[in-house]
Amino acid sequence: xxLLPESIVIQYKKIxxxxxxxxxxxxxxxxxxxxxxxxxxxxxxxxxxxxxILINRGSEFDIIIWEIRLPRVLTAIFAGAGLAIAGxxxxxxxxxxxxxxxxxxxxxxxxxxxxxxxxxxxxxxxxSYLGGIIVFSYxxxxxxxxxxxxxxxxxxxxLAKIKxxxxxxxxxxxxxxxFLFSAATSFMQYFGTTEQVASIVFWLxxxxxxASWIGFWTIFFTFLIISIPIYKWSYHYNALLINDEIAxxxxxxxxxxxxxxxxxxSLITAIIVSFLGVIGFICLVSPHIxxxxxxxxxxxxxxxxxxxxxxxxxxxxIISRIILxxxxxxxxxxxxxxxxxxxxxxLIKRKKHWY
Amino acid sequence: MKxxxxxxxxxxxxxxxxxENINLEVPEGRIxxxxxxxGVGKSTLLKCIAGILKPNNGRIILNGKDLKKINLNELSKxxxxxxxxxxxxxxTTVFETxxxxxxxxxxxxxxxxxxxxxxxxxKKLGLEELAFRYVNEISGGEWQKVLxxxxxxxxxxxxxxxxxxxxxxxxxxxxxxxxxxxxVRSKNLIAIFTTHDINLALKFSDILVLMKxxxxxxxxxxxxILNEKIIQEVYDIKVKIIQYDNSIxxxxxxxxx
Numbered sequence: 001x002x003l004l005p006e007s008i009v010i011q012y013k014k015i016x017x018x019x020x021x022x023x024x025x026x027x028x029x030x031x032x033x034x035x036x037x038x039x040x041x042x043x044x045x046x047x048x049x050x051x052x053i054l055i056n057r058g059s060e061f062d063i064i065i066w067e068i069r070l071p072r073v074l075t076a077i078f079a080g081a082g083l084a085i086a087g088x089x090x091x092x093x094x095x096x097x098x099x100x101x102x103x104x105x106x107x108x109x110x111x112x113x114x115x116x117x118x119x120x121x122x123x124x125x126x127x128s129y130l131g132g133i134i135v136f137s138y139x140x141x142x143x144x145x146x147x148x149x150x151x152x153x154x155x156x157x158x159l160a161k162i163k164x165x166x167x168x169x170x171x172x173x174x175x176x177x178x179f180l181f182s183a184a185t186s187f188m189q190y191f192g193t194t195e196q197v198a199s200i201v202f203w204l205x206x207x208x209x210x211a212s213w214i215g216f217w218t219i220f221f222t223f224l225i226i227s228i229p230i231y232k233w234s235y236h237y238n239a240l241l242i243n244d245e246i247a248x249x250x251x252x253x254x255x256x257x258x259x260x261x262x263x264x265x266s267l268i269t270a271i272i273v274s275f276l277g278v279i280g281f282i283c284l285v286s287p288h289i290x291x292x293x294x295x296x297x298x299x300x301x302x303x304x305x306x307x308x309x310x311x312x313x314x315x316x317x318i319i320s321r322i323i324l325x326x327x328x329x330x331x332x333x334x335x336x337x338x339x340x341x342x343x344x345x346x347l348i349k350r351k352k353h354w355y
Numbered sequence: 356m357k358x359x360x361x362x363x364x365x366x367x368x369x370x371x372x373x374x375e376n377i378n379l380e381v382p383e384g385r386i387x388x389x390x391x392x393x394g395v396g397k398s399t400l401l402k403c404i405a406g407i408l409k410p411n412n413g414r415i416i417l418n419g420k421d422l423k424k425i426n427l428n429e430l431s432k433x434x435x436x437x438x439x440x441x442x443x444x445x446x447t448t449v450f451e452t453x454x455x456x457x458x459x460x461x462x463x464x465x466x467x468x469x470x471x472x473x474x475x476x477x478k479k480l481g482l483e484e485l486a487f488r489y490v491n492e493i494s495g496g497e498w499q500k501v502l503x504x505x506x507x508x509x510x511x512x513x514x515x516x517x518x519x520x521x522x523x524x525x526x527x528x529x530x531x532x533x534x535x536x537x538x539v540r541s542k543n544l545i546a547i548f549t550t551h552d553i554n555l556a557l558k559f560s561d562i563l564v565l566m567k568x569x570x571x572x573x574x575x576x577x578x579x580i581l582n583e584k585i586i587q588e589v590y591d592i593k594v595k596i597i598q599y600d601n602s603i604x605x606x607x608x609x610x611x612x
Contacts, residue, residue: 008474008486095444238455241443248407250458251431296445
């Protein structure tokens, strides 16, 4: 019997199925993390109890699950996912493996907005019993942080309009914005009282203890609104990876797509950072980890990045709650401690085609 | 019969004139070659036709339709363009890269037809072995084939190639030009390519378009228009034309100063 070589289309479909399998296992992993996260904390609740509380309420732990842990873990999932998709889109649209909404100055601007609100007294704060600072009255803080993030987006759009939306223009404008707002935040800290400075520093540590239902719904809907068009355009982004001329010849307007991508990814980042503070690294690292496990075809890269980002943030949050219990560490610290070894490991094992 | 017609096309970069008053008519099934010194506007002309640059004056008419009045997606289906020297920053596989070029036909997901056309072109260009290799793991010649496959998989009626043989060794130069010949003849495409290699142009083009200072200087069948005098006028260098085996070859004079 002669074995005919498999057709290329069949081989491609087999590879696609493998990729779907990877994506499903990441999804399963996330579900697992979701349950663990609901169980763990200062009082341990068993998984079966958790599921029971989720389905029919009426237990002593109702408030812990519904009002504290559930909004927290759901916020973690969608904040991780949102930061990851923002990072993946920015890297591809700017054709730069180092680019992320953070390098565009979004987080510095949000930090400045929060610092300003604290210094002028819009955000109230008190000393907590564990020695940390707890900021009350978040809303003015969130609004101020969001407002200044939007200022950055507008400056970038304005410069891109007059100088052309090339990756260089966008990245340099972003870096300039980032330095400007960092300097402005330092200025605030220099003249602030000890308590104000402590509050600013505390806010700058990204933390999920600020999670709330309203924060979750805002992040969730923004995530949905931005990720649907990004996913639909995944082949357009593939064309953008080669160069602008190829993209134009394929009917894609590269400057318009780049600018829309910047707006969408900055918007989700601005919202997440305004609600939770600066959670670094997920933007940058999730797309790279995803690229290493699934390749650079954006059709698969975007969903994989989303799941990697969500997984990193949920697992980091679990670790941040149990490692020094009862003290809860800011999750931003853990994401870096967790993400850096993973990235370094993958870099050591890296293959030429990753980038 | 399909044809491309360029009428009074001019292009300025800021205030510098790059192309001036270009008039050209290209019928189907014949390979046109743009030849001329560096900076004469060959690539710019191709980019204007491909819709990548907007000409300041003039019209480009393909099959009786003014290209300005066609939307980007339709234009993309009509024109296959191969740019010079590009490499993606993050690399996808050869198959994924070529499939990407079906964008004008893809809505959410590539259809069975998109996948089959990709397979067809991969086989046609002899890329089967490389189909699932990443594009930065393949050689320059193989990547050039991928770019040509990207232009052809859209099934365009107009093929524009910007120096398709630069950076290629002798074997690949001939191979790539043969593929282009085969497709232009069998699918009756309208085709224009640019090159710096006069001998390659002589061998593989049906009509030669000599350019000088942003204008068309001479046009005609290669053997009939190329002579020592016209090459000196265009390139400002003395050359010798040698005849061998019913073909002519251009060579520069010796380096003796």
